[in-house]
Amino acid sequence: MLRNIDQCEAIILSRDVVDHAGIARLKAEALEQGALVAFLEPPGRPVEDAAMRDGALCWPLSSSEPTIAEMSALRLRLHVDAPNGFGGSDGFGRRPGGLGREPIAAYCVVLVTTLQQVAAALGAGMRTVALPRDEGGQVAAELEGVADVCLDLVGEESAALALRVADLSTPAGFADVRTVEGGLRAWEADADEAADPEAVPPLLVDEDGEGGLNGAWV
Incomplete structure (x- = not known):
């Protein structure tokens, strides 16, 4: 049985990537799918595009680079109105009328350019x-x-390898995902197991041995 997907709850963008091709598309896709979006703003470098700022939180930094405390404070400032249940995006564990909360750190993805x-x-x-x-x-x-993943570009809608919100969710197109506890795990590994960086990604196949979304990880 294919496990439910834990959707990315927040996408945070460093200032240098804001003007990259495909970022506006990724931001719109994230908002449409219910993910939160935030921008890191170093002193003197605000995000000036009104359309880009719309629907996103612009988080001022005290210096040119963020600190751990600032990243944590930003996460706590964000609010997920309707969190997914413990069963993932299918939400079979969701409590009716449940209260919102801040996004879980493990489901926040930051687009970065510096160490x-x-x-x-x-x-x-x-x-x-x-x-x-x-x-x-x-x-x-x-x-x-x-970094968990290194990419040359984000890509526009027409790009075959364009980065999408689904790629930032778990399980996704990227092998290693960070658990709620902060460790790394592989595709179907337990939360307390570390991912093997040398491992070969499993193949999603159906009963006939063909690939497909209705298959299972093998």
Whole structure:
């Protein structure tokens, strides 16, 4: 049986990625699917695009790079009105009329460009997707093996490999996910097990051995 999906509850974007192609598309998709969106704003570098700010929380930083305390404070400032139940996005464990809460750190994903941003996000229990600081450039070498995922770009709607909200949920297109406890786990591993970075991702197949959304992890 394919386990339910724990949808990404919040996407946080560092200032350098805001103007990358595909970010506006990803932000709109996140809001449409019920995920929260926030921007990190260093001193003197606010997000000026009114359309981009609409529906998102702009979080001022005390310096050019965030701290663990600032990332944690940002998460606590956010509010999930209708959290998914313990069964994931299908919500079979949801209590009727349940109260909202802040997003769970393990289901917050931060789009980062620097090592300090990665350290602050991971220190706050969040997951990270590293992108180039300058669009069209390369991810900083120091982020390789530190950030959960490194990507060259976000991509527009028409891009075959465009980053989507589903990719930031668990299980997703990325092998390693961060548990509520802050550790790493693999696709169907228990929450207290660490993911093997050398492991080969399992294959989603159906009863006939063909791939498909109705298959199972093998």
